[in-house]
Amino acid sequence: xxxxxxxxxxxxxxxxxxxxxxxxxxxxxxxxxxxxxxxxxxxxxxxxxxxxxxxxxxxxxxxxxxxxxxxxxxxxxxxxxxxxxxxxxxxxxxxxxxxxxxxxxxxxxxxxxxxxxxxxxxxxxxxxxxxxxxxxxxxxxxxxxxxxxxxxxxxxxxxxxxxxxxxxxxxxxxxxxxxxxxxxxxxxxxxxxxxxxxxxxxxxxxxxxxxxxxxxxxxxxxxxxxxxxxxxxxxxxxxxxxxxxxxxxxxxxxxxxxxxxxxxx
Amino acid sequence: xxxxxxxxxxxxxxxxxxxxxxxxxxxxxxxxxxxxxxxxxxxxxxxxxxxxxxxxxxxxxxxxxxxxxxxxxxxxxxxxxxxxxxxxxxxxxxxxxxxxxxxxxxxxxxxxxxxxxxxxxxxxxxxxxxxxxxxxxxxxxxxxxxxxxxxxxxxxxxxxxxxxxxxxxxxxxxxxxxxxxxxxxxxxxxxxxxxxxxxxxxxxxxxxxxxxxxxxxxxxxxxxxxxxxxxxxxxxxxxxxxxxxxxxxxxxxxxxxxxxxxxxxxxxxxxxxxxxxxxxxxx
Numbered sequence: 022x023x024x025x026x027x028x029x030x031x032x033x034x035x036x037x038x039x040x041x042x043x044x045x046x047x048x049x050x051x052x053x054x055x056x057x058x059x060x061x062x063x064x065x066x067x068x069x070x071x072x073x074x075x076x077x078x079x080x081x082x083x084x085x086x087x088x089x090x091x092x093x094x095x096x097x098x099x100x101x102x103x104x105x106x107x108x109x110x111x112x113x114x115x116x117x118x119x120x121x122x123x124x125x126x127x128x129x130x131x132x133x134x135x136x137x138x139x140x141x142x143x144x145x146x147x148x149x150x151x152x153x154x155x156x157x158x159x160x161x162x163x164x165x166x167x168x169x170x171x172x173x174x175x176x177x178x179x180x181x182x183x184x185x186x187x188x189x190x191x192x193x194x195x196x197x198x199x200x201x202x203x204x205x206x207x208x209x210x211x212x213x214x215x216x217x218x219x220x221x222x223x224x225x226x227x228x229x230x231x232x233x234x235x236x237x238x239x240x241x242x243x244x245x246x247x248x249x250x251x252x253x254x255x256x257x258x259x260x261x262x263x264x265x266x267x268x269x270x271x272x273x274x275x276x277x278x279x280x281x282x283x284x285x286x
Numbered sequence: 287x288x289x290x291x292x293x294x295x296x297x298x299x300x301x302x303x304x305x306x307x308x309x310x311x312x313x314x315x316x317x318x319x320x321x322x323x324x325x326x327x328x329x330x331x332x333x334x335x336x337x338x339x340x341x342x343x344x345x346x347x348x349x350x351x352x353x354x355x356x357x358x359x360x361x362x363x364x365x366x367x368x369x370x371x372x373x374x375x376x377x378x379x380x381x382x383x384x385x386x387x388x389x390x391x392x393x394x395x396x397x398x399x400x401x402x403x404x405x406x407x408x409x410x411x412x413x414x415x416x417x418x419x420x421x422x423x424x425x426x427x428x429x430x431x432x433x434x435x436x437x438x439x440x441x442x443x444x445x446x447x448x449x450x451x452x453x454x455x456x457x458x459x460x461x462x463x464x465x466x467x468x469x470x471x472x473x474x475x476x477x478x479x480x481x482x483x484x485x486x487x488x489x490x491x492x493x494x495x496x497x498x499x500x501x502x503x504x505x506x507x508x509x510x511x512x513x514x515x516x517x518x519x520x521x522x523x524x525x526x527x528x529x530x531x532x533x534x535x536x537x538x539x540x541x542x543x544x545x546x547x548x549x550x551x552x553x554x555x556x557x558x559x560x561x562x563x564x565x566x567x568x569x
Contacts, residue, residue: 065302090382095414102432102439110439173417177472181502185476189500257492260509262542263535264356264489267510270309270534271355274527277313284313286526 033282055280058272100136107131190221220249290559293552301545308541312533319532321524326498327515330483330505333457334367341456342449343368344376346470349463350383353487357461359513359528360485361391363520364459369399369406370520374445376455378410378431380419380466385412389435404443411435420469424452424478452478457504460484467494471502485512510535 035051038044060075105113108124108131116124125132142162149156193214200206227234227246234243277283334343345364349357368375377388389409401407410431413419422430427449433439440446448454458480460467467484475482481504486494488509497503507516514528524532 066299087382090385090412091414094382094385094412098413098431098433106432170417173421173473177476180476181468181472185500185502186496189496193499253492260488260491263509263511263539264487266309266535266538267356267488267531268352270510270531270538273309273534274313274355274531277310284530 031283031285035280035282051279055276058276096140100140103136104132104134106133190217193217219245224249290552290555293548294556296545296549304541304545305538308537309534312537313530316526316530317533318529319536321515321518323515323519324512326495326506326508327512327519328505329498330485330507331367331516331519333481333483333504334364334371334373337371337373337456339372340374342374342376342445342454343457343459344378344455345388345459345461346466347377347379347384347388347461348381348466349387349461349487350381353463354387355531356487356510356513357463357485358387358391359510359517359525360507361387361461362395363513363517364461364485365392365395367520369395369401373456375407376410376445376449377407379412380416381464382412382414384461385435388412404445406445408440408443408445409435410440416466417469417473420473421477424474426450452480455480458482461486462490463487464490465493467497467503471497475502485516 035048035055036045037048037052057075057078060071063069064072105125108128113121113124142165145158145162148158197206197211197214200210223242223246225246226239227243227250232239234240274284278285337343345361347361365375375392377392379385379388388411392407392409393403395401396403396407403409411434413431415422419430428440428446431440434443434446452458452474458470458474460470460482462484463486467482467486467490470482470484474480483503483505484494485507486509488511491506491508491512494503494506498506507513510528510531514524514532517528518524
């Protein structure tokens with residue numbers, strides 16, 4: 022049996038409706054997803070209305086999903102649920118809208134009002150969209166956020182990205198030194214530790230702009246720094262290509278397996 | 287000479303056709319490749335393997351559907367290993383798109399391993415705020431996540447009763463398509479000293495290698511390649527899905543390298559030909 026015959030036999034596209042199981046929402050989802058994927062792929066040929074249509078749907082759905090989930094998992098869970106945490110959850114669950122509001126008003130003294138401060142601060146960020154006269158109100162939450170953000174981020178990044186990395190660089194030498202003493206010395210480890218040190222010094226020198234990079238030493242070390250930076254860019258670019266290819270493979274697998282049923286696992 | 291000049295300007299659509307063929311053919315004619323396991327993946331596996339029975343592992347799902355092909359195989363293999371070792375699992379998401387994966391994958395594998403929700407695993411769902419959530423979890427997880435993904439107060443869940451903050455967790459893992467591991471290293475590892483490792487998309491992987499040397503990360507799974515190595519370590523064999531994906535990946539890389547070589551060959555040969563012609567003209 023040749024490959025084409027085998028493909029023809031295994032061709033079983035996703036079904037939206039079958040006499041046995043009736044309408045399938047999963048099947049419809051697969052068809053919509055596959056068609057939108059093809060619309061997006063059509064950009065490889067050139068820009069066209071089908072691509073624009075799929076792109077607009079993607080943006081709309083993403084924003085809609087974001088708003089819904091942030092309301093449910095953020096505002097409802099972290100504001101409303103915290104406010105009513107001292108009330109009986111079973112009673113609240115059985116109440117509907119107006120009954121719930123009435124119950125909350127009756128038990129106002131048992132509510133926790135602190136989450137409202139955060140909610141009001143959040144709402145103030147929207148003030149420029151509501152009225153130009155009160156746009157200045159937005160600076161209150163942003164001042165708070167900038168102050169909090171800087172206070173939290175500066176020491177954390179200093180520790181994680183600078184001090185810990187400095188420690189890591191010197192630690193590598195202490196590991197090599199210890200290996201000399203305990204008899205586990207490995208020449209490759211020593212070589213790579215020196216390469217790392219050379220890379221750090223040369224790259225830092227390349228980005229040091231207060232002195233001119235000239236002469237056999239200054240210019241040479243700066244040039245070596247460029248080489249290290251280029252190797253870093255190359256590694257990052259190689260990983261980027263690998264990542265993008267992986268995503269494409271994933272989509273093609275979806276089209277061949279879930280949509281067309283040409284392959285099975 | 288025109289041939290070498292043309293090599294530099296091959297229509298991108300011809301390249302797309304070659305890439306499409308290289309990508310699709312291994313799905314119908316799969317070939318097995320030798321899996322060489324890298325040190326960072328071995329360390330990742332060893333960190334989970336060395337945990338005692340009943341230890342608690344938290345996994346943060348910080349990726350969206352676009353990163354599914356790379357991260358989902360990692361997530362499956364990881365939860366497989368966690369359930370095999372009888373460890374407790376907590377999942378949550380700092381990306382809104384990650385929430386469905388943080389619920390579906392554990393539930394699917396829990397059925398296979400007969401694990402009970404609330405006793406062996408819990409899914410806390412998505413929480414907006416990223417840095418604020420990471421910091422708040424260090425103080426009180428019950429404040430960061432008052433309810434689980436099903437709407438139950440987490441203080442009523444048996445597994446969560448004795449877990450208040452990072453000091454009650456044995457390991458934290460981030461499955462990320464972005465820079466979230468940087469946030470975990472800065473705000474959870476350095477501040478609360480919790481053991482941490484990550485599984486990331488290949489595009490982000492190069493950024494996190496420095497954390498391995500400083501031990502701020504115990505292990506790292508970089509992209510689909512890392513996923514295939516790790517899956518092999520957990521199950522002692524790669525699934526057909528990952529095998530075929532890796533075969534496509536390798537073939538596409540070969541085609542790309544070939545075209546890069548051809549383009550460069552065309553560039554240098556054209557340049558040398560022009561130089562020779564100019565010299566002859568002067569002579």
